[in-house]
Amino acid sequence: MSTEVKGRFGFGSFILFVLVVLGIVLAIYRFATGLASVTNLNQGYPWGLWIGFDILAGIALAAGGFVIAAVVHIFGGEKYHPLVRPAILTAFLGYLMFIGGLLIDLGRPWMIWDMIIFHHHESPMFEVGWCVMLYTTVLFLEFLPVLFERYKMSGAIRAWMNLMPLVAIILLVMFAWFLTHSGTWTVIIAAVLVIFELAVRGGAIRRDVKVPTLLIMAGIIFSTLHQSSLGTLFLMVPHKLSMIWYSPTLPVMFFVSAVMAGLAMIIVESTLSSKFFGRGLELNLLQGIGKGLSWLILIYLAFRGIDLVVRGVGAEVLVMTPQSIAFWIEVVLGLLIPLAILLTPEGIASGRGLFWAGLMVVVGLVVNRLNVAVTGISGGYWPTYYPAWSEIAISVGIVSLGILVYLTLCRNFPIFEEEHSQAAGT
């Protein structure tokens, strides 16, 4: 990334642009000729890099949005407010990128509407699909104030404040009905939400004047379910997924590791954007995030360790196989080293230490998701899957596009605190 030209598009952006074009060309070729022309997928390995990286890892890394929104707007960590908008934007773009990746990976993406018409609510994939649709909607709604501020639409902000709780209730209740087809549960959920909103409007619970609390809550609930549902997907395959990763607790594990990676992503992204835009680094805030991150790594490590012991996994991680090596990369690079950095006083005190710890957690998370989706899967007698260069190029193109859009939006819209500290909004 060009650091010498602060906040301007330079040579780095040009490279990103070229990568985007390459990705688009390959994607067009994929739609013209079928998946076989650009991927190494086969009948034994129907899922590959795109599911592991674009979708599983991409969504986990977008978790920063809901985590920081929860910390700031629900649990009272107001001092982290400057981090909210960049994180929401990252999450929103992350989800759009992921949807782009999904549409390329799906064999018949033009039939995606069938999810809305044909409900098979016992399928984890159905839950994933609806969480994607609804959480992306919520992220867009959470991002709206940025547009309103940019174009000085104060009336719109007021309407947004009043309307959003209702929208949030509708989305949540709709989701509950689709996923359970149970009238009782739907009514219970509707009742809880309506009572909360009435309490806020009636003054029993203090109203947050900046942001509709129910919208934030909807985002957190959809995210929680979405992150965990990606783990649920793999509960279906005890016969294919390696013992190292297959656990009945996969949904919980996916959720915890997503919260962890979301925090790491906030550190990484704040550091990079502060370099790029030449703005001050919110070091004291990032240290707080780093502290939270070290706790989450500890929790996740303990959880993983206990889970492995309880399930009696031993030889699988100790004998040298591609799977066990992949597992140890995930644990050592993604958990132990960053934890050591964060527990060292010098490590957590410096922006550099925080950045590297965060980056390693992010990489470790990506390795973990690839392990669950690809490395740990056995395709029987089919030849082992390795991603084709064109699969990698399409994924790289999607990420490059995301970075370019992020930088463009940050330049033109009030994303960072110093630019919007007076105005109302998320």
Add this chain to the structure above:
Amino acid sequence: MKALLIDTVRCTGCRGCQVACKQWNKRPAEKTEFFGGPGYQNPKDLSKDTWCLVTYNEIEINGRFEWVFGKKQCMHCIEPACASACPVGALEKTPEGPVVYHKGICIGCRYCMLACPFLVPRFEFDSPNPYITKCNMCADRLTMGEIPACAKTCPTAAIEFGERDDMIHEAQRRIAENPSKYLHQIYGLEEAGGTCVLHISSVPFEELGYITDIPKQTLATNVEPAMKAIPAVMVGAALILGVSYKFRNRTRGEEPAARG
């Protein structure tokens, strides 16, 4: 519920079933090629055009090599993992027995392929308008009161079709009457919670290339607890978030409710 009984002892490897399947389902022939690895059949494996395949296995029995023929096709599980996995219900278990594919609503996510323990569904990776393909137990013939094409055509009654319970009894009878000839096992009786294609054989099934390390219970049972927890998680999360919000630290950036 109907089922097929495949008796590899009776099979002569004529591949009449393979041809009949192609004819009824209008699947084109495939260009065959040499390949390494187990089996001497051609084509090598199930594909988008080959839904039923007789496998040729040269197996050493009492010091002599003998041909034993296996049959690959959709196993039509009683509670199929593919149907549980499908987000839009494109794969459906019909009460009569067949697991059918409604191609019109498939979105191409391929979760069914990942879920299937028998590695059966095939995806048309080389098509810009791809579908999942697999045996459908000739569900269209069944509605006309006919039996599946493969069973109809088999000259040695190695493929029989009938009520699943009857097929189980028939398999048990054959094993009991010829205990030295048959392995005392019915493949498909318990695999993945039971299937509507049952196999009996003279040699262990793994020697025929069958996948044998398949969980005995329905695969969807692993997913059910997580799916059932969804509404409870929603209510729990809403309550926790609501209560936390009420009692949070409100030292900064807070004003009392202004509007009603």
